[in-house]
Amino acid sequence: AQKITQTQPGMFVQEKEAVTLDCTYDTSDQSYGLFWYKQPSSGEMIFLIYQGSYDEQNATEGRYSLNFQKARKSANLVISASQLGDSAMYFCAMREADAGGTSYGKLTFGQGTILTVHP
Amino acid sequence: EAQVTQNPRYLITVTGKKLTVTCSQNMNHEYMSWYRQDPGLGLRQIYYSMNVEVTDKGDVPEGYKVSRKEKRNFPLILESPSPNQTSLYFCASSLLGNSPLHFGNGTRLTVT
Numbered sequence: 001a002q003k004i005t006q007t008q009p010g011m012f013v014q015e016k017e018a019v020t021l022d023c024t025y026d027t028s029d030q031s032y033g034l035f036w037y038k039q040p041s042s043g044e045m046i047f048l049i050y051q052g053s054y055d056e057q058n059a060t061e062g063r064y065s066l067n068f069q070k071a072r073k074s075a076n077l078v079i080s081a082s083q084l085g086d087s088a089m090y091f092c093a094m095r096e097a098d099a100g101g102t103s104y105g106k107l108t109f110g111q112g113t114i115l116t117v118h119p
Numbered sequence: 120e121a122q123v124t125q126n127p128r129y130l131i132t133v134t135g136k137k138l139t140v141t142c143s144q145n146m147n148h149e150y151m152s153w154y155r156q157d158p159g160l161g162l163r164q165i166y167y168s169m170n171v172e173v174t175d176k177g178d179v180p181e182g183y184k185v186s187r188k189e190k191r192n193f194p195l196i197l198e199s200p201s202p203n204q205t206s207l208y209f210c211a212s213s214l215l216g217n218s219p220l221h222f223g224n225g226t227r228l229t230v231t
Contacts, residue, residue, distance in 0.1 A: 033217035045209060045222035052217060091162070095217055106152065106177060107211075107220050109162040 003027065004092050004110035012116050013082045020067070021077040021113050023092030029053075031097045034075040035107065036066065039089040048090075051075055082117045089114050121146045125210045125223035132200055133231055140195045140226050142210030150213045151193040152177070152220065153185065155206040162209070168193055169215065200230040 005024045013019035025034065036048040051059045051066045059066040067076040079086055092110040123144045132138055144151065152167040164177030168187040182204055184196040197204060207227050211220040
């Protein structure tokens with residue numbers, strides 16, 4: 001089974017509107033972290049936002065917020081007031097603890113969602 | 120400036136010619152990793168390292184080698200590159216624990 005699922009290959013949004021990018025994950029760990037990255041056409045990977053599995057409040061970073069629904073295992077990214085510069089590929093990722101629960105290994109990525117912002 | 124630096128950015132080579140992609144970070148991170156990104160397959164981990172002299176295989180290690188002789192450096196070595204290793208490669212580092220990975224700018228490798 002896929003650990004990270006992003007069901008939207010592509011999304012379109014009008015400038016200044018909000019958009020939600022979906023992400024569901026699969027883990028049996030109690031301790032894990034969820035991350036969103038942005039990859040513009042230039043190719044670099046830019047870290048946007050992080051949510052820990054024990055965090056009770058949804059993470060926010062400027063125009064980015066993470067809608068964390070633990071029971072449903074979803075971690076959707078909400079971008080408010082979209083800008084043309086938000087057009088990019090967006091990746092959801094998860095980092096799980098190892099068997100001992102003290103160390104965190106690889107970041108597992110979803111397939112990504114291409115966001116296009118229209119003027 | 121805190122960063123992960125990988126070189127070269129672009130590399131075109133021929134089958135069988137050994138190459139090394141360098142990676143260096145200046146954030147004193149224990150954890151370093153290499154990923155490759157391919158269309159339709161997303162990012163897949165090749166190798167990772169939790170500390171100096173400690174390396175381990177990721178999901179797609181075949182055809183690659185790494186070493187971690189110093190904390191800051193984590194080179195990726197392709198002893199005998201093949202066309203199926205044509206890809207976009209990323210080096211990344213982080214603190215141990217549930218921390219975000221910081222990525223280098225990527226190396227686009229073409230093997231003909």
